[in-house]
Amino acid sequence: MKPPKPTSRPDKVSLWRYLKLFRKDLLSAQPQRLYRAWMAEFRTPFFRSYMINQPELVETVLKQRPDDFPKSGRISEGLRPLLGDSVFLTNGETWKRQRRIIDPAFEGGRLKDTFPAMLEAAQACVTRLKGQAGQVIECEEITSHAAADVIFRTLFSVPIEHEVAAQVFEKFRAYQRQQPLLNLAAFIPVPKWVPRLHARNTRRNAQDIRALISRLIAERADLIATSQAPDDLATKIMTTPDPETGHCFDTQEMVDQVAIFFLAGHETSASALAWTLYLMALYPEWQEKLSAEAEILNGSSFSAVSRLKLNRDVFREALRLYPPVPMMVREATYPEQFRGRDIPKGAQIVISPWHLHRQERLWDRPDDFDPTRWSTENGKSCQRHAYIPFSAGPRVCTGAGFAMVEGPLLLSMLLRNFRFELVEDRTPVPVAHLTVRSKDGIWLRVVER
Template sequence: MTQVLPPKPPARPDKVSLWRYVKLFRQDILSAQPQRLYRAWMAAFKTPFFRSYMINQPDLVEEVLKRRPDDFPKSGRISEGLRPLLGNSVFLTNGETWKRQRRIIDPSFEGGRLRETWPAMVDAAEACVARLYARVETGQGTPIEIEEETSHAAADVIFRTLFSIPIEHEIAREVFTRFRDYQRSQPILNIAAFIPLPRWMPRLFRKDTRQAAADIRGLITQLTTERMDAISAGTAPDDLATKIMTTTDPQTGDKFSTEEMVDQVAIFFLAGHETSASALAWTLYLMALYPDWQKQIAEEASDLDSPEFSALSRLRVSRDVFRESLRLYPPVPMMVRQNTCPEHFRDRDIAPGAQVVISPWHLHRHERLWDNPDGFDPTRWNTENGRQCMRNAWIPFSAGSRVCTGAGFAMAEGPLLLSMILKNFRITAVQGKDPVPVAHLTVRSAEGIWLRLEKR
């Protein structure tokens, strides 16, 4: 019997005009790409304004992300659309500014910090289950748009671990609401991503995009200011916000100012909430598509009443399933770098200033690297091919010095939430509502992911 393949967006024709490509790209990155990229080691894209090169060859990816990251800083083009919300956050900076920010941020995510934040994650998972119970009891079999629920749960995790407040807190709830407005109004790229504009020229953003970003930053500023006052008074809780705000740069002795902290909290919320919500929603859909795996996770999670941190190491099936979901649906589908030196990749001369694109979406499904690249197979991680690809072709959190600071948190949060949900609910897909992956801020479904839940 042929296995049903997980949904994949259609590829565009191999050759289209520049303006057709720009239009497709602004609508959805994934379906704007040709099929050949799933086999190519490298591909070039030329416009009147810049040159772009996608690299899928593992040793070239390693060269850019691991061996010489300073020679390939983040491209400023892609950041243009995110500036209103993220300011000068660690996600957008390069060079010494970025290094200073990471020196202050990284200690808060090292050592035993994951163990310390685990109770907050468990509380968020239990709150998510309670919300789902309420919806199932009142909905009487009505389908649930699960991305809405996973967004709520991921935002709850962020606020509990960062500021020790649940999503029901007035400010947290308002940040979450306004962020949804921002997400819906902001295309992943604005025109400055395609046409180089001088720094003095004003960037054009939709009015509702600017307003949503300003509202979010205002609310975060309020939280940050209150926390700085509590730190000064000696009454601040020992959470991630306190840890980051009291950490000094070992080289300069400086701490983050209020404005700098607002920038960082904005990216923590964007990266930690948006990406986790995407990953969990797709994983739950895959469990509806493959009920045998759903059953295995439910059985594995049967003793998760109020899980201690040691339980995380026992969630092996959940971890492998979540890892496979991240392979098929990496939340961040593309990463864009800019070379600062003349390069020669695969017989191509690449002039300084060109864009070098690394696409987890294509790398994770590359037909010359992976066995059964489009299939769902969590057992692959115990095969030689799976282990090899995990080392050099699985980068949902990027790699090298710019690897996501919260990668360890995500790999704890995802399996925990997945296990807690499947322990309590049986999930089935809704006929006629197969999700179509599209990429905006992250990989989401064009019309949402609709599932039916029933109590176990």
């Protein structure tokens, strides 16, 4: 058996058929040739998009000249009601200032400090799941709950059951269901000057989430002022001044940043872990290997996580096959030329981890699940040049290291206590929403070991 793919990979599509397929699912609309192409052009009456699938071009845009290819404003507007001017949406000097304040909180030494909170969230997830042993469960719901718990414990030192945390989680679930595809605007032929409209419920949920986050931040500011604040990520970020200006985030800026920490840290981790659990049910021999390796966690020390090599390789392979953010969009600020093609100023540059991670010219057996590939020459080469689950360059995800501790930890804790089994006629179909999720959920039977 092979890992599930989108429902179709059409060989050739016209623009209008592409848009029709796109309305159903972004991933299924992508033609088969894009898994071999180094570059593809999408023309519309109003603008052009170029998907680049060649490592050298991706490196140019993300690593060598990131200032020339800022994040596309078409994407930003879709998420602005919730994220405001968070580090995920800003460009230029504003973004650089935000990263100077945020990055120190996620440096290597801080990961060890956040580990106890991660471990508590993992143990709480195991406890909750014991009540469902023997049942068929929807895994994305389980992993979303666990990932949200990790975020609140590491950011604010409160569990998901905390009154405000629980409300944020519930409001976000409603927001997620209403939010259109993250990269939709990069493909739809609508001129840039057309205003982005948001459903009333979407705006209301975003406002409610931001109001709840504001309460948490106000409470933390009071604790900081009286020197009673816990030493967690929120305290670290709120008390870190920009080394160039000496200024800290004001309340509004902090709300923006917490919103993206919750979105990125919760939504992407939940997606990756749910797909990993499905792969473990699909390949039970790997599940047993990981369960045995998880005994390393006896004693639950931070150093033990670094020895979870198989768990880490499996999680890395799941991120390759199902990158939580399937596509990223940049905008050309100058006329360019890629592979002999003229790229006009304002063109949308689409970088697709989904395609790059399955690029047939680069990867051995790109559609196969094979955690051993990371120790091969091909796997090592591709990891350096064609593997970007957390983006790359200066805009690489701040929490990449955090995620690579959290994912293998949660995975090993779950597999140490439970066995996950396939359910007949419940093969998940990957689709792109805010992240790569299953069209109708990921359903597995959970059995206590």
